[in-house]
Amino acid sequence: MSQTVTDFEVHDIRFPTSEQLDGSDAMNPDPDYSAAYVVLSTVPVDGAHGTDIEGHGFCFTIGRGNEVMAAAIEALRPYVVGRPVPRTAADLAALHRELTHDSQLRWLGPEKGVMHMAAGAVVNAAWDLAAKQAGRPVWQFLAEMTPEELVSLVDFRYLTDALTPDEALAILRAAEPGRAERVERLRAEGYPAYTTSPGWLGYTDDKLVRLAKEAVVDGFTQIKLKVGGNLGDDVRRLALAREAVGPDIRIAVDANQRWDVADAVKWMTALAPYDPHWIEEPTSPDDILGHAAVRAGQPVKVATGEHVANRVVFKQLLQAGAVDFVQIDAARVAGVNENLAILLLAAKYGVPVCPHAGGVGLCELVQHLSMFDYVAVSGSWENRVIEYVDHLHEHFADPTVIESGRYAAPSSPGFSARMLPESIAAHRYPEGPVWQARRTTEEDDR
């Protein structure tokens, strides 16, 4: 079988979300949710056809600079086109290593920022393709691999002072016995979710209260509010939300990196009486010691990770006892392989993983990682929730399904990453009709 990847398309896709203030927070007042999107394609063999023979992946950005991400993905073309279609753990390990170890491209990070996220998009597209070839959703494709195959996927460079391959193997072997039972339970019950939809900073108090109550009616047991703009406003909003949902619903708060250490301690001390479940991104995602100081300085639990650049920073957050929750992001690090490293690190330190999602397509991707974690790594969903934001799912061919506040386990083969062709066509930047129309309106307004 010599089927190869024959084409590699990159698209700059943007949604004008800043018009509604959806997604607004203390650091990001006007995001236009965007994807630098890559499609690997091949030719049909053995009767395979249509989208089964494409791999889809993307980076998430919030607008400007999405074209830089697209250029970075384009730079990876030579590693992919002409390559045999990836099918096995060995194939996926090799691709991940080549993309992250190219010495010239590595210089642009190393292992962080634009170039690293681009590698992640391509790695994830390869996983989408491989899982489709196997006829499995990615969570199941992963969960059917042996512990040895899973360990082979991980780049342990810079990790061995915290986690060795042998320790990783032991973690995975310990979780082997219950796999089948947990798969069944996952399919029957779904995976716990929480919702951020009520809490954007740009929403009015009335909208916040209404959406918080709706979330509880919809079956969510945790919601999240954005904080960090103004302390008085935050106290008022958190008090309103607590009154709206009662004492038994968890309310997480999220500062989106707004504070220095002392600000975070002061702010969270003031918010603590309203029993926030965690404070997310209190300060710079690079500030391991800062997170540890925030955790030590006030009573609320600390979460971070959506902007953590790579496994080396996650390793240290765990070594330093700086976080109570690890928030992986499906599209910031170098794809499934690096997220597997992070899941294993979190399991080693006994810290629950509660993924970041939202944006565009992030819910679709990350559900696979949490479900795999439940089945084959941590073996638990206690104290674990996947973020859910009810935006832009309509653009995906296999959108997330939320029932009673839980993510239903995907059953379609692949990574749920495929955006609908009409959505891609409409939102291409700057030439798509959505953006052409917007420019015309702006000109009319002058």
Added chain:
Amino acid sequence: MSQTVTDFEVHDIRFPTSEQLDGSDAMNPDPDYSAAYVVLSTVPVDGAHGTDIEGHGFCFTIGRGNEVMAAAIEALRPYVVGRPVPRTAADLAALHRELTHDSQLRWLGPEKGVMHMAAGAVVNAAWDLAAKQAGRPVWQFLAEMTPEELVSLVDFRYLTDALTPDEALAILRAAEPGRAERVERLRAEGYPAYTTSPGWLGYTDDKLVRLAKEAVVDGFTQIKLKVGGNLGDDVRRLALAREAVGPDIRIAVDANQRWDVADAVKWMTALAPYDPHWIEEPTSPDDILGHAAVRAGQPVKVATGEHVANRVVFKQLLQAGAVDFVQIDAARVAGVNENLAILLLAAKYGVPVCPHAGGVGLCELVQHLSMFDYVAVSGSWENRVIEYVDHLHEHFADPTVIESGRYAAPSSPGFSARMLPESIAAHRYPEGPVWQARRTTEEDDR
């Protein structure tokens, strides 16, 4: 005066250095030294002319992906074109903040990797232009600012748990009395340098010994060897170098991030008998706790910084007592402003700054920062040296001048960043004649 920046040109410039194995190390076997180069231009007023009205800046890369850096610089065009020509500390502070605080572009880092380096190139180009307008080399332009102006240039976000604006002001005021005397001494004696030219991993033992001896004859009191490929080779090479230069010349070694913590400890314990001055980049530049463990686990002093993403990571390296030397790089962080933050942090913790240089144009830039540090921040050059590599200086209009192992203080206005027009034309990628000729040769070889 309403003079504005009227144009913004970006060039992808590459030198085929991999042909000679210059620059080869354990992580970077075949670099093609490259610059994503930006020129800000304006129109002459008041009789100013020629290159006085241009600002030059660049990012350094090692080849592939330089086009991604160029795209990132291009994304910053709207912040620059049409802007009044920057002249004062306030102008330069405003530009730095806008480039690093744009929420949509910040998402691509945050403050790290491609997008952050692009901001650095543009900030440095603005400093080049402002210093030319003032008729001063950048080191002197900086050293003539008041402590208050210097403090205003720094973004203290995420730093205040380690360094407050008041503490920074106190450091700068304490260094004020001796400024004039140190300027004189700097002009008379130059600033101490060390040379890496003998030690590239791709060189033979004979070439290493010959170049090490030549370095001593040339007046250098410190050289550097690359290590990390093979322990036996490293022991042999370090022994040969020690024999060649004698016990009084410092020999630093550089692993270019090759090791995990345990490897670094083992390797440096084996090399310690040959009295290495420091071990540079023993492990991942993101691994603050790892550097601290390496420093605690073996007897050789630890240096790092050329790949440290930003001031937040430098802050923690200092807070954790992880480094004996801080190695700033002129073109990896967000330009002069962020390097000023790092110089102040290092001064606060009493750790000497020994900049990374080499590549293409990095010696030209960073000399200004060390000289300014000597005059107005740390007030000392004890235990401090700037790296020197004798490559590619011939492409610059105002190249570094090394005399008796010391950098002569630049006297031409600006940042010494201007590459010669004929060098730019020859090395543009892929269309420049150097690259066209190389492709023709490769075709002939087939």
